[in-house]
Amino acid sequence: MADDYLVRIGKLIRDARQHRGWTQTQLAEALGTSQSAVNRIERGNQNISLEMIARIGEALDSEIVSLGYAGPMHLRVVGGRRLSGAIDVKTSKNACVALLCASLLNSGRTTLRRVARIEEVYRILEVLGSIGVRTRWLNDDGDLEIVPPAELDLDAMDMAAARRTRSVIMFLGPLLHRVERFRIPYAGGCDLGTRTVQPHMTALRHFGLEVAATDGMYHAQVDRAAPGHPIVLTERGDTVTENALLAAARHNGVTVIRNASSNYMVQDLCFFLEQLGVKVEGIGTTTLTVHGVAHIDRDVDYAPSEDPVEAMSLLAAAVVTESELTIRRVPVEFLEIELAVLDEMGLDTERTGEYPADNGRTRLIDLTVRPSKLRAPIDKIHPMPFPGLNIDNVPFFAAIAATAQGSALIHDWVYDNRAIYLTDLNRLGADVKLLDPHRLLVEGPTRWRAAEMMCPPALRPAVVVLLAMMAAEGTSVLRNVYVINRGYEDLAERLNSVGAQIEIFRDI
Numbered sequence: 001m002a003d004d005y006l007v008r009i010g011k012l013i014r015d016a017r018q019h020r021g022w023t024q025t026q027l028a029e030a031l032g033t034s035q036s037a038v039n040r041i042e043r044g045n046q047n048i049s050l051e052m053i054a055r056i057g058e059a060l061d062s063e064i065v066s067l068g069y070a071g072p073m074h075l076r077v078v079g080g081r082r083l084s085g086a087i088d089v090k091t092s093k094n095a096c097v098a099l100l101c102a103s104l105l106n107s108g109r110t111t112l113r114r115v116a117r118i119e120e121v122y123r124i125l126e127v128l129g130s131i132g133v134r135t136r137w138l139n140d141d142g143d144l145e146i147v148p149p150a151e152l153d154l155d156a157m158d159m160a161a162a163r164r165t166r167s168v169i170m171f172l173g174p175l176l177h178r179v180e181r182f183r184i185p186y187a188g189g190c191d192l193g194t195r196t197v198q199p200h201m202t203a204l205r206h207f208g209l210e211v212a213a214t215d216g217m218y219h220a221q222v223d224r225a226a227p228g229h230p231i232v233l234t235e236r237g238d239t240v241t242e243n244a245l246l247a248a249a250r251h252n253g254v255t256v257i258r259n260a261s262s263n264y265m266v267q268d269l270c271f272f273l274e275q276l277g278v279k280v281e282g283i284g285t286t287t288l289t290v291h292g293v294a295h296i297d298r299d300v301d302y303a304p305s306e307d308p309v310e311a312m313s314l315l316a317a318a319v320v321t322e323s324e325l326t327i328r329r330v331p332v333e334f335l336e337i338e339l340a341v342l343d344e345m346g347l348d349t350e351r352t353g354e355y356p357a358d359n360g361r362t363r364l365i366d367l368t369v370r371p372s373k374l375r376a377p378i379d380k381i382h383p384m385p386f387p388g389l390n391i392d393n394v395p396f397f398a399a400i401a402a403t404a405q406g407s408a409l410i411h412d413w414v415y416d417n418r419a420i421y422l423t424d425l426n427r428l429g430a431d432v433k434l435l436d437p438h439r440l441l442v443e444g445p446t447r448w449r450a451a452e453m454m455c456p457p458a459l460r461p462a463v464v465v466l467l468a469m470m471a472a473e474g475t476s477v478l479r480n481v482y483v484i485n486r487g488y489e490d491l492a493e494r495l496n497s498v499g500a501q502i503e504i505f506r507d508i
C-alpha cells in the first residue's frame, strides 16, 4: 500500500509541476536536488518525507497533500482544439477488477500485466491489502504482483473502500471456498439507480452460499455443495457470470453455466482461469462448462486485454472534436456493432489488419477516425448483452448523435438512472430531450458552448460531458471528477498528448 501512496503523491507533484509550467530540472534546482531524484519522486519510486512534501508544495506554490483530506480533482478544459496523432487504449477496468478478485482463488503468486491505474483498481487493492493480501506495483508499466496470505483476515476488511465499488461483489465466488462465514458491504459504484444482486445470490446458492442482507452488509454463510444441474443465470450479466465462474473454478467437478455473458471481461477471466489450470469450454458463448480444481497453487502471469469502452470513448473524442485520430490497440470484436452503426452514420474510418493482444487471444486493430459529415441513425440506438452494442458505450452515442444531422433516438433500457445525466449536454449547447427515464431524443448538429458544471455521478455520462467540453470553444470547468478516474487512467494527460488542453486542479 505504501507503494500505492507514493505513486499517487508522485502524480500530484507532477501535476502541480506541469501546471506551474516547470521542468523536472527547474523543480530540482528549487529544491537543491537532482533531476533524477525528482523523476523518482514523481514516479513513486522514492520514499518521501513530510518535510520534502512541504518544501515541494512551497516551491510549486501548491499544497500537494492536505493531511486527512485530499481535495477533489477538477478539470479545466480549453475547448475547440483539434486532436491529432495516435493514442493507445489501456487495459479494461472491468477485466482488471475481476482478475484481482480471481487472484483470491490462487495460493500462489499472481502477476497481472499493464493493469490500469484507476480508482476502481485502487479500491479493490485497498480491500485486498486490508485482508492480508500483499500487492505490489512492479514497475511504471502497471505490472502488479499479488501474493495472498495463508489465512485471510476478513474481519479487518476496509469497509470504506469496499463500499465505494460494486466489484467487491466478486469476492463472493472465491471466498465461499475459503471460509464458512464472512461479510462484505452492499455493492457501490456509479449512481445508476437500483442494480440487482439477486442473480448473484441465485447462482451461488448452487454452491451452498446463503446471504442475508442487513445493516448495509451481506452476511454470507457457506454450507459447501455441488451444483447438481446446470446453473441458469436469471440475467445475462457480466459480474454475475464472473461470480459463477469464480465459484465453479474451485469446485472439484464440472459446472455448466447457462445464459452466461460472453463479454470481454468474462473472456479475460476465462483465459486467466485456464492459466490457473481450470478448463473452461464454450468461451465466447452463452454456455460455459467449467472443470474446476479444489486447490490452486500456481505462480501465474497474465496480461488482461484492452478496454473496448475506452476505445469507444477515444473514438467519440475524435468525432465530437472533428479530428483525425488513430486509436491503437482497439479490441475490435467488442466494438463491431458500434463501428457498423457509425459506418451507417457516415463516419470515415480506416482499420489496420488484426493483431493479438498480450493475452494471445483478443484481436486488436488500430483504427483511424477522420472528420466526417454524420447523419443521425435511422433506427434507435440500444444496447444488448454481448455481442450487442455494449451497454457502457450507449452514452457515447448521445454525444456523437449531437454532432450528426437529424434526430436520433437513444433507448438506454438497462439502467434506471443513466439517461437523465445525458441531458447535462444541454448546458453545453446540445438539444437532448428526455422522453421518459430510458429514452432520449437527440437533435443535431450542435454548436457546443463552454460551461462550468459538476461531474455527473456516473462514469460514462461524465466522460461524455468532458468530450463535449473539448468540442466547445472557450473554457469549461468540470468539477469533482473522481468518477472519471474510477475507470480511466490519466485521461486528461493522455488526451493532452494528442492535442487537447485540459488542466487538472484541486481545491485544497
Ligand SMILES: CC(=O)N[C@H]1[C@@H](OP(=O)(O)OP(=O)(O)OC[C@H]2O[C@@H](n3ccc(=O)[nH]c3=O)[C@H](O)[C@@H]2O)O[C@H](CO)[C@@H](O)[C@@H]1O
Binding pocket: 093, 094, 095, 097, 166, 167, 194, 195, 196, 234, 235, 236, 237, 238, 239, 240, 265, 385, 391, 392, 414, 415, 416
Ligand atoms: C465491474 C463490471 O464488470 N461492471 C460492468 C458490469 O456490471 P454488472 O455485471 O455488475 O452489471 P449489472 O449486474 O448491474 O447489470 C447492469 C444492468 O443490466 C441489467 N441486465 C443485465 C443483463 C441482463 O440480461 N438483463 C438485465 O436487465 C441489470 O438488471 C442491471 O440493471 O456490466 C455492466 C453491464 O454490461 C457494465 O455497465 C459494468 O461496467
Ligand SMILES: C=C(OP(=O)(O)O)C(=O)O
Binding pocket: 120, 166, 167, 188, 189, 190, 192, 392, 459, 460, 487
Ligand atoms: C457502470 C459502470 O461500471 P461499474 O459496474 O463499475 O459501476 C461502467 O463501467 O460504466
